[in-house]
Amino acid sequence: MRKPYFPSNENAPLPLRVTVERRVRFEEVDPLAIVWHGRYASYFEDARNAIGEKYGIGYIDFHGNGVVAPVRIMHIDYHLPLGLNEIVTIEGVLHWTEAARINMEFIIRNSKGIVSTTGFTVQVFLDGNNELLLMRPPFYREFCEKWRTGQIG
Amino acid sequence: MRKPYFPSNENAPLPLRVTVERRVRFEEVDPLAIVWHGRYASYFEDARNAIGEKYGIGYIDFHGNGVVAPVRIMHIDYHLPLGLNEIVTIEGVLHWTEAARINMEFIIRNSKGIVSTTGFTVQVFLDGNNELLLMRPPFYREFCEKWRTGQIG
Amino acid sequence: MRKPYFPSNENAPLPLRVTVERRVRFEEVDPLAIVWHGRYASYFEDARNAIGEKYGIGYIDFHGNGVVAPVRIMHIDYHLPLGLNEIVTIEGVLHWTEAARINMEFIIRNSKGIVSTTGFTVQVFLDGNNELLLMRPPFYREFCEKWRTGQIG
């Protein structure tokens, strides 16, 4: 049993989950015939984008609100390798936090449905002057409020 | 003998040449143990950047003059493969043209000095509104004038 | 009207065409907010793979027959840029040739269906000792025979 990447909180709303599919390309595979470890950030990003689009909290939405949300931490645990042409699913899990952060977990499953890779990222919010925001920006707070009150999920 | 990528003109100033070195990374090598064919644009770009910096006609210079110079044509001939850790040289050759274009040829030589890859790119000039410039922008014309009159080279 | 990349021959069977879809990722977009020119080889490859899978002439099939088919020429014409999140189609067109080559043309259309990028690749056949094959390998000749006689297409 993996230790949770983010501490759970029984008062928090349930995480939001989105799953996307992707197929391993020839160019992603290294001389050992497996996906090179440095390419998984792209896999995670596919799920991050899917969450962003589904809930209106993607790169474009941030940009429209004068905010950027750079990744501050990325962590990857490689359990099983992925091979050429393998069709994988990437599950992105948005975890609740009261902090001015975006906490996402990622779970990649191989073509047999077995967990191949897990990891997480933490994003922060910067304003137009690249200053760290200590509070969540208004549009993101609104999203969180809907999430907390069960209007989305 | 390779056919020249750009027609020669006996009245034109001699091409400008810059050579850079690069080492093949593990992540660039495919399951066949050679550099994946799609990665050579990055190798060409190293030489393009070196020419840009040496002569003040790089991305930053264009940007400072309100111009972009996107690649309109790229052509690559693959003669010999490159392998892991191979140290290669990339020669960039800027060919003279009267047109509002940047014509560059590239020659990659492997660790034995044998030509491995050749190719060329053609760039055009766009103004701040992404309109094609039919004449070379002033700062680039000045560079060309110095080149033509032997002040650089 | 573009000039054809490959000479047409009225006695040749019609080209085989496969179209795939792809969405521009954040990581593919450069500081000018367009897909960096060096990334299009990956787009072409998506269509190449689709042709390979549909007709049993992909990387895996070559490998199973002791043959590799490296790209010897790649040519790209950039007509219009592609932007973030744009959904594009990539059409791969396999052109008939009697030579021991694989001639493919590629046509990328942007989200409005307008041709954004075109290009071609030429692949050759190598045997297990990396020697150039002057004749098409048997399994590929069989495929061509079916193509020529209208059994596929």
Next chain:
Amino acid sequence: MRKPYFPSNENAPLPLRVTVERRVRFEEVDPLAIVWHGRYASYFEDARNAIGEKYGIGYIDFHGNGVVAPVRIMHIDYHLPLGLNEIVTIEGVLHWTEAARINMEFIIRNSKGIVSTTGFTVQVFLDGNNELLLMRPPFYREFCEKWRTGQIG
């Protein structure tokens, strides 16, 4: 003060350190004009390779000994962004461990020498059948013995 990525042990030999230089390429920079977070694995790898070459414990050495050493954990902390053309140094730090693991820390400093990015990787050893080795392979143990007894460093 950052918390150490690996627990220190006063009886362990001092870490081994190698520093390499790299310049940010245009293609690595995203629409926000900073290096996309997913590209740092490549930066870390440059230092990993330098350590491998300096001490004879690189990919080629593993391969020659019938071993592979895949990355099992990668962690990255992004402190400050990197911009176009920035010349950075990447310090790789090999930390001592008695376990059948390779523990490396990475420190990227920007052109002003300020720490921009830190992180670590943990690699394990697999034999030719992809079975996890519970003991360090002989050639790596020999290297460790020299390290421990001060013959290298």
